[in-house]
Amino acid sequence: MWVHPQFDPVALRLGPLAIHWYGLTYLAAFGLFLWLANLRVRQPQFASRGWTSRDVDDVLFFGVLGVVLGGRLGYVLFYKPSYYLSNPAEIFAVWKGGMAFHGGLLGVIVALALFAGLRKRSFLELTDLVAPCVPTGLAAGRIGNFINGELWGRAADPGLPWAMVFPQSGTLVPRHPSQIYQFLGEGLLLFVLLWLYARKPRATGQVSGVFLIGYGVLRFVVEFFREPDDFLGLRAFNLSQGQWLSLPMVLAGVLVWVWAGRRSGASA
Numbered sequence: 527m528w529v530h531p532q533f534d535p536v537a538l539r540l541g542p543l544a545i546h547w548y549g550l551t552y553l554a555a556f557g558l559f560l561w562l563a564n565l566r567v568r569q570p571q572f573a574s575r576g577w578t579s580r581d582v583d584d585v586l587f588f589g590v591l592g593v594v595l596g597g598r599l600g601y602v603l604f605y606k607p608s609y610y611l612s613n614p615a616e617i618f619a620v621w622k623g624g625m626a627f628h629g630g631l632l633g634v635i636v637a638l639a640l641f642a643g644l645r646k647r648s649f650l651e652l653t654d655l656v657a658p659c660v661p662t663g664l665a666a667g668r669i670g671n672f673i674n675g676e677l678w679g680r681a682a683d684p685g686l687p688w689a690m691v692f693p694q695s696g697t698l699v700p701r702h703p704s705q706i707y708q709f710l711g712e713g714l715l716l717f718v719l720l721w722l723y724a725r726k727p728r729a730t731g732q733v734s735g736v737f738l739i740g741y742g743v744l745r746f747v748v749e750f751f752r753e754p755d756d757f758l759g760l761r762a763f764n765l766s767q768g769q770w771l772s773l774p775m776v777l778a779g780v781l782v783w784v785w786a787g788r789r790s791g792a793s794a
Contacts, residue, residue, distance in 0.1 A: 527689040527700040533673045551670035555663030559586060562659040571727045572655055585641060585656065592637030593630045600629010604771065605755060627664070627745075628771040650731040650786070657737035658720045664741075665713025672705040679704030679751050695753075704752035711744040731786030738779025742772040 538545040560582060567577040601624040602610045602617055610617050638656065642649040671677045678692040679702030689700035719740060724733045746769050754766045761770055 527684055527686070527691060528703075529691045530675050530678075530693060532675065532693065535674050547673045548670040551666040551673075555666040556586060556590065558662040558666065559589070559659045562662065563656065566655050566659060566724075569725075575651070577655065581645075585638070585652070588637040588641045589634050589656070592633035592635070594633075596633015596636065597625035597627070597630035600626035600632060604629060605758065605767065628768075628775075631775075648730060650734055650782075654724070654728070654730060654733040657734050658717070658724045660737065661713050661717035661720060661741075665709050665717070668705045668709035668713055672703065672709070677705055678702075678753055679707070680753050682751075701753070702751040704748060707748045707751055708745075711748050712741055716740045716744055729786040729790030731789075732783050735779045735781075735783030735786060738775045738782065740779075742775035742779060745769075746772045746776070 533547065535546050535548065536544045537547045537550055563582040563585065564579050566572060567579060567582060598617070604626050606624075635653075638652050639649055641647070642652050675692050675694040678690075678695050681699050682689040682702045684700045686700070686702075688703060688706075690703045691698050691700055695701070716737075720733070720737055723736055749766045749769045749772070752766070752768070754760050758767050760766055
């Protein structure tokens with residue numbers, strides 16, 4: 527079995543300034559989004575509706591705010607509400623860690639709804655534009671988790687060729703490298719499937735629906751290999767908090783996909 531390499535979380539030091547690998551993965555995520563979204567706006571279904579690279583830049587600005595604010599508040603509300611209720615000043619201590627994807631998703635949805643309203647654009651048209659550009663950013667974030675040796679997996683069979691000991695866990699138990707599973711699943715695999723699906727014109731809202739379904743299903747599956755948060759453990763029916771938060775995503779995705787298809791058929 528392998529042992530986690532114990533990377534230095536600081537990639538580069540410039541005097542008193544420390545640049546962390548995790549921060550670099552966020553920069554990589556934003557850079558990949560810009561590149562992919564600029565490719566998307568050149569596709570006929572968006573170019574014909576007046577979408578431009580300037581729109582992409584503005585969407586990224588709104589999206590970053592949604593990710594940061596929503597991710598932090600989501601962690602506070604979904605994972606440690608009682609702790610932060612007793613220590614409200616800690617809500618702002620983002621340098622200590624604590625971000626939640628599902629909260630970030632809600633934050634991005636609010637930010638995109640605000641952008642769509644200000645620009646008088648269709649909200650679902652905007653989310654269809656953005657959705658295929660998101661998984662590569664998720665993949666980058668999981669690389670950051672692996673470098674930091676955090677969010678490790680559950681105990682694995684020592685005979686598993688890629689089982690890994692994470693000393694940060696406080697044990698020498700071989701574990702699933704669940705960060706890599708998530709990198710491959712909700713990152714690369716979801717990107718390939720969604721990008722291929724979105725290459726052809728779809729009913730407005732269907733690409734967004736497929737993103738919700740795909741992420742929700744892949745996250746639900748990988749959670750079986752990821753160690754639950756020690757302060758939460760497993761919830762009802764032995765499912766993790768991440769799995770319970772993923773189920774509404776799948777249901778919402780199915781409803782949006784079906785509704786979009788029927789709406790398109792009715793207006794044809």
